[in-house]
Amino acid sequence: MLTDRRRFLAASAALAVVPTADARAAEPPKVRPIRIGISTYSFWQFKNNKLRDVETCIDLAGEMGFDAVEVLHRQMTDESPAALQKIKRRAFLNGMGLCGFSIHQGFVYSDKAERQKNIDHTIKCLEMCYAMGIPTMRLNTGRWGTTKSFDDLMKNRGIEPNLPGFTDDDGFKWVIDSIQSCLKTAEKCGVVMGLENHWGLGRTPEGVLKIVDAVNSPWLQVTMDTGNFLEDPYDRLEKMAPKTVLVQAKTYYGGGLWYTLDLDNERIAKMLRKHKYNGFVSLEFEGKEDPHTGVPKSLAALRKAFAV
Structure with a gap:
């Protein structure tokens, strides 16, 4: 009996196929899941005062199952060194990273002193990123400011007249020169600036x-916002994909605050995969539904879409 058993085991071993090194090399590499973060803006939305506290937003994000948090600078009520370290600590205790920092600035000013003020603000925020261990920071170009109300700007689909006497070429030069003034600090702090497809x-x-091509630096790339192209978004988003370092994904449960887009997130996810995007997708919930219910719905939708 023992001999028969040995023969059986030997025969079984002979039949077992061990993949050769060449066969293993031919296997397609496993695709790493896209990690889903959330902007603190998704909770606050400039109006939910009980959800303004950044640490509270981090706790909620952790409870809901997000992988990381993007901090909205304007939401912060304390910029002291101690406050920055508390934010970093809170994310760590929730088992999450801080995947981005979104600031508000602009460089489309004819007044050089006004541009310098925004350069100084950008440099300060880059240093705040460094203190919190945040690897990328959203920038805006800024806009002409001839439409004073943001509600009116949205009614006009983000289009506004130039300042009298100035052209787009003037504006582009101001933006390019201003961002170039921030590159040394970005490199020193190890923070990649991401220019967003925003207004202006x-x-x-x-x-x-x-702008990104003219600056021509690894420290300026693109932050892609899926909800800021109001018409024909997919081809436009794809043009920016090769230089994208952070994706901000919009959802609109309960109807949008200013407008509602019916975005095909699976199509966006496949497009990003095609361009080998492996970074974070950060939810920007811009619906009227209560964030306590709208945000978890959004997370489920993005998890499903980006599982492709």
Whole structure:
């Protein structure tokens, strides 16, 4: 019996196929899941005062199952060194990273002193990123400011007249020169600036890329916002994909605060995969539904879409 058993085991071993090194090399590499973060803006939305505290937002993000948090600078009520370290500690205790920092600034000013004020603000925020261990920071181009109300700007689809006597070429030069003044600090702090397709000169992918290409630095890339192209978004988003370092994904449960887009997130996810994007997707919930219910719905939708 023992001999028969040995023969059986030997025969079984002979039949077992051990992949050769060549066969293993031919296997397709496993795709790492896209990690889903959330902007603290998704909770606060400039109006939910009980959800303004950044540490509270981090706790909620952790409870809901997000992988990381993007901090909205304007939401912060304390910028002291101690406050920055508390934010970093809170994320760590929730088992999450801080995947981005979104600031508000602009460089489309004819007044050189006003541009310098925004350069100084950007440099200060880069240093805040360094203190919190945040690897990328969202920038805006800024806009002409001839439409005073943001509600009116949205009614006009983000289009506004230039300042009298100035052209887009003037504006692009101001933005490019201003960002170049921030590069040394970005490199020193190890923070990649991401120019967002927002309003103003960043309203089109061509505008965003014109600036990024002119600056021509690894410390300026693109922050892609999926909800800021109001018409024909997919081809426009794809133009920016090769230089994208952070994706901000919009959802609109309960209807949008200013407008609602019916975005095909699976299509966006496949496009990003095609361009080998492996970074974070950060939810920007811009719906009227209570964030306590709208945000978890959004997370489930993004998890499903980006599982492709």
